[in-house]
Amino acid sequence: MTTVGFIGLGIMGSPMAAHLVNAGHEVVGFDVVPESLTKLAEAGGKPAASVAEAVAGADVVITMLPNHPHVESVVFGDDGVLQNAKEGTLLIDMSTIRPESSLAIAEAAKAKGIRVLDAPVSGGEAGAKNAALSIMVGGDAADFEAAKPILDVLGKTVVHVGPHSAGQVVKAANQLVVGGTYALVAEAIVLLEASGVDAKTGLDVLAGGLAASRILDLKRDSMVARQFQPGFRIDLHHKDMGIALAAARQADVSLPVTGLIAQLVAAARAMGHGSLDHSALLKVTEQLSGRG
Template structure:
């Protein structure tokens, strides 16, 4: 397929690379010349505008930081919807507000563009390995049309409901991920304060009922205090805002989510916004210092 890819950051670059390796023709666009050069170096093509990216594309994928960027790309006078050909499949893999996804999908439908909200989970490692979990909102027939493309970037690909449902499921994902990071951080602080080596301690936890993907991938780097970003605190802060807003819209109380959101906000306020979200450990340590 001819695929346009807009947004070549920590997640977008490896996703686009996997599509190139799957022998799709990938035309990438990003504000960073360095990222464009990296795509070209592995056999992708590059564009100098959104219009050039969309021209001739069967599928356009976006991976952008937040709702304002998605709206700008979709609705600008020289943006995606202005240049999309009828029948284009538009897959937004960004994590944004559900209402933004619904707004984009409705505008796309008016132009005979088939939109899906398809946020992903798995972090940079999952993007590199092509093992992301992808939660997709939109029409079932559009989901089926997108499945082949998505299979090159993810392994768990589930249609979860209508427009915006993918973003709601991603909000649930992020509140769980944030909560687990906070509890792993507390476990490390407890073990170390008690004179117990957290290495073998977390090894045992990872093999029991407390086991999780986070413990599997992050326990060693957290113990070493290595917080190279795979997913930044700044972005998780944004995602927790989406989760708490979704709770208000649904009329439900999520008290643990509120607490985790405050811990992540504290990490950001303490200057850790550019670090990996496992840096919640630094907040728990500061509380106990």
């Protein structure tokens, strides 16, 4: 049994923490939302009153937070991980943040004797609930091997992709592909419907051919039905596209389609759809076509 300090018990973190409890680990969790702490207690975990309390006796600390300012505050703050975790603790940041933030955290933690992995995930709320996440891990190989029994509880695809920050770069690539796929599925729906073709039937055919994708498998029916309950919010995908563009600038490469997708996601947010699922890119395409 491993003692896990879990920081961030939201849509993703809450079911992930519950899986760790069910696997026999002692999970001490913290979140700023009281209801999240209640959920953890109901799942068999131990709520903490602060980050410091959650990490003080932990062998492993997992952070699952919205953006780099939240992660940096939790890691670097006086109440945070570096000030309160014991030497030798393994910090696994499963948030999606800037690669440079992951590097800075790893460097600062090394001076404290704390090991760090960046391990962002793909799969959304459904993946978290079903313990079916894809987890892309950056950091030292030995630390990855130490973390793998924990990560295997949370995901079906767990891969060490390179040194510190490599996980965040792979996640940026994931998000640009996901955003681009949603945008094209949205255009396919608009084209089919405007041409008098049943969109569900059309997408069913596409899903059985070369155009097949996880997004078509999981989201084609809900998109056609205009059901956009968030599994992953437009607001968060907007943040992630900014990370992808910044990573492209850092790597000195041109990603023109990524730039276009980022603007479509930004348009969805500007239209007031930030709280909807990222499949709501369909609403942007409809608006551009005068069919919204």
